[in-house]
Amino acid sequence: MLDANLTQQLKGYLANIREPIELVASLGDDAKSRELEELLNEIAALSDKVSVVRTDDDSRKPSFLIHRTGTDIGVRFAGLPMGHEFTSLVLALLQVGGHPSKAAQELIEQVKNLDGDYVFETYFSLTCQNCPDVVQALNLMAVLNPRIRHTSIDGGLFPAEVETRKVMAVPTVFLNGEPFASGRMELEQIVAKIDSGAAKRTAAKIAGKEPFEVLVVGGGPAGAAAAIYSARKGIRTGIAAERFGGQVLDTMSIENFISVSHTEGPKLAAHLEQHVKEYDVDIMNHQRAAKLVPARHEGGLHEVVLENGASLKARTVILSTGARWRTMGVPGEEEYRNKGVTYCPHCDGPLFKGKRVAVIGGGNSGVEAAIDLAGLVAHVTLIEYDSQLRADAVLQRKLGSLPNVKVITSALTTQVDGDGEKLTSLTYKDRNHGTVHQVELEGIFVQIGLVPNTEWLKDAIALSNRGEIEIDARGETSQPGIFAAGDCTTVPYKQIVIAMGAGSTAALSAFDYMIRLPDELSEAA
Structure with missing residues (x-):
């Protein structure tokens, strides 16, 4: 099933396995079971630490368990994790095989310390670009904590089960047999949903931060560009984002990003975040802004109040909150969201x-x-x-x-x-x-179409009749020291490359604004 190039790449990855693992298969007489058997045997042939065992003991066929030999550590896939899920398969092989995760150590410890028994089931589709984040996060949790179990299920291969459980959108996650969540989620969000005290601890940590010189609100292309350009000036920069990557994460194919003939949204979003992390930027992900309080005088500190109650202060603010899918706004739409x-x-x-x-x-x-x-x-x-x-x-x-x-x-x-x-x-x-x-x-x-994420700004800055932030050619808003960029603004064309340019412009304008403040204003709070 794997071509020569993919086989060579996979062989290189499997060299990182530290502990022996078994691929425990449950197969039927159907074509997909035969394909899965072929795939598992091809994987096992690439490493002496991987073996295939057929037991046929799982009710879902085809499926297989990736099991660390002699332990209770393992994750299960029901179906063939190809397409967007092939990366999930590779990571599962490595992590079950003892290769360490790149997740933050603090988050890893939080997962290890979760108290309780959790059985997760995630329904995915091979064409879903948001599903791998959820699958990979829950797989990692199952590897880190023996009281957590996770099965990833290709909904397209198990239509009767999908019908019975009324799964009408992916990713959809069940916990201990009950609906848990639907839509894209990262490890930190899943853990926070389980660990009731996590949100309060995060809010307290954020509230204790010193004021920034530039605070970027939003982590899409505009926000990432603004953060990079600000950090390169050597000034204290922070970025608060509800989800890093923004609307790009929901884009299947990108073919008009100049110099890159083709890429996919999640891949571009990952590159954006990686680039920002190369600079001294304080990234606060999964943080939703709720209120903007402009400074009382020019050169003072602006305040951004987050939904969790914490506040961030900054000399300048760059708003890059992007846009979201426009809804029909008719009776029944919200009631049957993700139910058709x-x-x-x-x-x-x-x-x-x-x-x-x-x-x-x-x-x-x-x-x-x-x-x-x-x-x-x-x-x-x-x-x-x-x-x-x-x-x-x-x-x-x-x-x-x-x-x-x-x-x-x-x-x-x-x-x-x-x-x-x-x-x-x-x-x-x-x-x-x-x-x-x-x-x-x-x-x-x-x-x-799209609607700008600006409802929280209505009483703080000037908005157009469409709810877009009104800006000039420098990215300046109606409030001194507050700038904006990207799809949330009155910029006429909503494109990734334009948003990046606008974010860069806003950052340069913010820096120019600060260096031109009289000393007595720039030092005043």
């Missing part, structure tokens, strides 16, 4: 194989989603508010060639309906004739 209503066709599409779905939105994102889904699902209904689609002509031609796609224009979605557990239909109004129609389906993929 979803926003990522790449992640969740495989869960709707053979079913009827709708795509809301006729721009490039909506039409691309409809094209991708048409190869998986039974039927796609694309609903567009305008009288015509807005996607590029080449995409519209491709869409028109697909036999299982229906396009409805001049349609206003008014309601999402369901049976209490999952959605069953949507209702729309014909804007030309005023008639109301109902479409029976199992999934809705919303692709209607």
Whole structure:
């Protein structure tokens, strides 16, 4: 199953295994079981510390346990962890085999000290770019703490189980048989969700920090660029981000980042974080800003209040909080979110194989989603508010060639309906004739653009009627000493390369602002 290049790479990784491990297989008579058996044997042939044992004792077939010989340490995969999950497989082999994790030592100790018995199950799809973070975090927890167990399950291979447990979005995590979380999460977030005292300890730690000269709020391309440019000036720089990488983490393919012909969002986000860490930047990840209190006088300290109650102060602030998927805002949407209503066709599409779905939105994102889904699902209904689609002509031609796609224009979605557990239909109004129609389906993929993450700034700085932060050519906002960059601002084009440039501009402007302050102002609090 592995080509020569991948085989050579894997052999190099497996040289880092310190303790012997067994690949304990549970296989059936199906094609996927035969593929898994072939994969496991290929892996075992690359290291004398890896062996394959077939027991067929697990109810899920195909599946396999990566087990450290003579111990209780192990993690299980149900399915073939290829695609985006191949990295998860490699890390699991190494970590079960005794290779140390690169996670922060403080976090490792926190996992080791968790008290209780935890059995996690994570449903993933091979096309989901957010799933590996969750799978890898829970696998590491199972390696570090013998009272934690984790099984990763390819939802596409176990449709009956997915149907029974009502899994309609990935990643979806169950803990001890009950729903635990859905969506992308990192190790720190999962541990904090289990360890009730973690949030208070983190808040106390943040509250004790000295004021920054530049505080960046947001960790996407704009925020990363701003932090790097600030740190390179030798000034005290901090960055507080709800999730490092921001909207980039939800981007499947990036082909317009100049000098890089192709990359994927999570990979770019990891490179952004790695680059920032090369400088003296205080990174505070998984921190959501709740309020901005501008300085009372020019040169004073601005205050950013976090959702956990802690406050950060800084001479200058760079706002780069980005944007999020726009919702329809209709009855039933929130109730059936992750129960049929979803926003990522790449992640969740495989869960709707053979079913009827709708795509809301006729721009490039909506039409691309409809094209991708048409190869998986039974039927796609694309609903567009305008009288015509807005996607590029080449995409519209491709869409028109697909036999299982229906396009409805001049349609206003008014309601999402369901049976209490999952959605069953949507209702729309014909804007030309005023008639109301109902479409029976199992999934809705919303692709209607972005909305800036600026609600927390309404009373602090000037916002446009769209909620975007108003900035000038230097990235300055309506408040002296507060700058902004990226998709949360009035910059006309929301692109990664533009956000990076804007973040750099904001950082240089912040530095210029500080060096021009009169001495008596720059020294005053």
